[in-house]
Amino acid sequence: MPWSAVDPDRHAFAWDDEEASRVAAVIASMVPRPGAGWKEEFRFTDEVTVLLAARYGRWACGWHWAVGEGGSGGVVTSWCCASHSMGEPEATAAKVIASMLEWRDWLEELAERFARLAPPAGVDAEERSWHLERAATRLVTVVVDRTGHECGWYGLCHTVLTWFLSSTGMGPDSARAAVEAAIGGRFESWTEPARTLVDTVAEDLAVGLTGERPYRDR
Helix, strand or coil: CCHHHHCCCCCCCCCCHHHHHHHHHHHHHHCCCCCCCHHHHHHHHHHHHHHHHHHHCHHHHHHHCECCHHHCCCCECCCCCHHHHCCCHHHHHHHHHHHHHHHHHHHHHHHHHHHHHCCCCCCCHHHHHHHHHHHHHHHHHHHHHHHCCCCCHHHHHHHHHHHHHHHCCCCHHHHHHHHHHHHCCCCCCCCCCCHHHHHHHHHHHHHHHHCCCCCCCC
């Protein structure tokens, strides 16, 4: 999903106890019977995603992007995967809602970080490069921390950096290409990147976008 589809500043989200109760009841009614099999479990996840996206917007599709192998390297901790997270209907619905709210909190946190880290308007290429390097370093670091650098964590890293560049006005395709060129397969599952590697990726991203190496404070 592009940043425009998940940016919380563009997509308001109203939530209260009444809404929580209403949605929980619907989700609970969708939970398949115990022992239904993996096909039913996957169907449940897909159907819940469709429900949440239709009700709140495409941003909600990330509700089950969980930490580790079961969730493909995301940040959500309230949900693992269908086979481990599903159980009694009411308890399952509660996990889904907690996961969606956790995902929304993550998006709001990212929006705040992006605003703080964005290069100021009107700066020259060298200073812009410095801001981009700093932003990339900090964003990679927070992704590593929140995912525990478990299986597939680098996928979220790609996404977050692409979203950051998009938030500064870059088109999503150009942002994605710039991030891919900077990372270049150097991040791996179950491996915490060395600080020198994070710094190198951040500098490569900045130089690739500006043609200038970041200036250094003396």
